[in-house]
Amino acid sequence: MAIIVNLDxxxxxxxxxxxxxxEIVGITLANLSILKTGKAKAIRFSTLEAxxxxxDCQPGDILEYTPDE
Amino acid sequence: xxxIKTSRQRVxxxxxxxxxxxxxxxxxxxxxxxxxxxxxxxxxxxLSFTLPYKNNTxxxxxxxKERVTAIDKLNDYKMNLSVNDFSFNVYDEVGxxxxxxxxxxxxxxxxILLYMMFLxxxxxxxxxxxxxxxxxxLNYIGAAFLFLSIHDYVSDRIGIxxxxxxxxxxxxxxxxxxxxxGSIFESFFFTxxxxxxxxxxxxxxxxLKEEQDLTI
Numbered sequence: 332m333a334i335i336v337n338l339d340x341x342x343x344x345x346x347x348x349x350x351x352x353x354e355i356v357g358i359t360l361a362n363l364s365i366l367k368t369g370k371a372k373a374i375r376f377s378t379l380e381a382x383x384x385x386x387d388c389q390p391g392d393i394l395e396y397t398p399d400e
Numbered sequence: 401x402x403x404i405k406t407s408r409q410r411v412x413x414x415x416x417x418x419x420x421x422x423x424x425x426x427x428x429x430x431x432x433x434x435x436x437x438x439x440x441x442x443x444x445x446x447l448s449f450t451l452p453y454k455n456n457t458x459x460x461x462x463x464x465k466e467r468v469t470a471i472d473k474l475n476d477y478k479m480n481l482s483v484n485d486f487s488f489n490v491y492d493e494v495g496x497x498x499x500x501x502x503x504x505x506x507x508x509x510x511x512i513l514l515y516m517m518f519l520x521x522x523x524x525x526x527x528x529x530x531x532x533x534x535x536x537x538l539n540y541i542g543a544a545f546l547f548l549s550i551h552d553y554v555s556d557r558i559g560i561x562x563x564x565x566x567x568x569x570x571x572x573x574x575x576x577x578x579x580x581x582g583s584i585f586e587s588f589f590f591t592x593x594x595x596x597x598x599x600x601x602x603x604x605x606x607x608l609k610e611e612q613d614l615t616i
Binding site for chain 2: 362378
């Protein structure tokens with residue numbers, strides 16, 4: 332996929348655990364891990380909003396685009 | 401994941417499952433009786449002809465001398481030949497094996513059909529209905545129906561050929577059905593096409609479900 336989710340980096344910057352984030356955002360840990368490993372096919376705006384709110388960042392800090400070779 | 405909530409759905413699934421399980425035993429019984437017949441040389445007594453085509457000449461239905469001789473000849477060979485709209489069977493002490501060979505593919509098809517349907521119902525009970533495995537199972541069901549329709553048609557043709565040869569004395573008399581009666585339109589052919597379409601629809605459903613599951 333050309334879209335890379337940099338949730339790990341952002342979590343490390345904010346020194347937050349995955350479990351904590353999952354609790355704040357209101358998604359299961361399994362779904363968060365799907366998001367982190369890049370298996371996810373789509374992300375709801377509401378989820379993105381909640382993550383940005385919890386980590387106090389912009390969507391661009393989490394999502395990155397690199398063209399496929 | 402969607403859970404089955406209503407008790408009605410649960411009852412329907414259980415009933416369908418048990419009906420399938422019971423009907424699954426039927427082809428196995430049929431196979432057993434065929435084998436029994438071969439082993440103990442049980443003979444069919446009757447000699448019956450049902451015309452595959454109800455056509456315009458009454459002559460076909462009356463037995464003239466030639467035809468009586470033909471039937472007598474059949475009796476001499478201890479052969480029972482029956483031709484009807486859908487099947488063709490030759491039974492005698494040797495011919496029984498041929499009948500079994502004709503019936504075995506049908507039985508295998510029915511067993512595949514019933515088993516696949518049973519697996520589908522069981523997956524519905526477990527709430528994992530939209531999977532690629534089920535698409536495969538639907539495709540198998542369609543293939544079984546297609547094979548049954550082709551088998552039906554071919555054996556029908558063979559039966560008509562033998563009827564024409566032994567009774568009318570004209571083996572290559574053209575008796576292809578005109579109209580829908582007894583034609584391929586009456587067989588499982590269209591059921592097979594329908595199941596293939598359903599399998600394709602199911603595949604799209606599986607894709608949608610996967611995307612839905614992977615949307616966070």
